[in-house]
Amino acid sequence: MRSIWRGAITFGLVNVPVKLYSATEDHDLPMHQVHNADGGRIRYQRRCEICGRVVEFQDIDKAYDAGDQTVVLTAADLKALPSERSREIDVVEFVPADQIDAIRLDRSYYLEPDSKSPRSYVLMRKVLEDTERVAIVQYTLRQKTRLGVLRVHGKVLLLQSLLWDDEVREASFPSLDADVRIQKREIDMATSLVKSFESDFQPADYTDEYQVQLKQLVDAKLEQGESLDTAATFGETGDDEGDGEVIDLMEALKRSVEANRAKAKPAEKTGRKRA
Secondary structure, X not given: OOOOEEEXXXXXXXXXXXXXXXXXXXXXXXXXXXXXXXXXXXXXXXXXXXXXXXXXXXXXXXXXXXXXXXXXXXXXXXXXXXXXXXXXXXXXXXXXXXXOOHHHEEEEEEXXXXXOOOHHHHHXXXXXXXXXXXXXXXXXOOOOEEEEEEEEEOOEEEEEEEOOHHHOOOOOOHHHHOOOOOOHHHHHHHHHHHHHOOOOOOHHHOOOHHHHHHXXXXXXXXXXXXXXXXXXXOOOXXXXXXOOOXXXXXHHHHXXXXXXXXXXXXXXXXXXXXX
């Protein structure tokens, strides 16, 4: 991995030099656009609406449309902002981890010690572990002031950016105010269904089926050329539409429980873990 930022965590008089790394990556198959008539590559160009010329990235500034006026901000203007020059991850407070709503979490970054001695880094990690809290921090990255949460992830400190309060929409739907009465037998059946699915989460057990199938389709096209029956590649038939049967909630719950129990029986006999 290559670091994307260098700075320091600061809380009180303690200074922890760190390097920042993206903790996640996109596994999607890289694709681009082509003209469906001849397969020619489609590219996007940064073209000026006044002179009509294609503009190089280094010659582009940012601007804010104020209605009857446009304010142009150059790269030098943006770099001159005090927050942009800051290289600190400033600890604001320590809070219980359960107070961080998952909807606010954005990107994740690993923090590596960036000094000859990782003593202050280990101290920070130890404090978070012993207090069972996470640190709310503020920092600047890529020309934006950000809010984040600092937590322990194994042996590494993990920084997760948080959405600002006004970036999280309120869920206000009239349909949620409807007077809905759930019968006890429906609750019992649904609870039984949940119990039949109970397990421990193992991320490695899950696969992005779409990307697997997309790669399979690409490989098939490479091998057989363009004259390819996509449906046949995946063994599809014309009988997959379903019979359109409408069943009530209770019947659906019953069928789900029975189907899941049937799946569990072979796994129990062979001693294999149930999917």
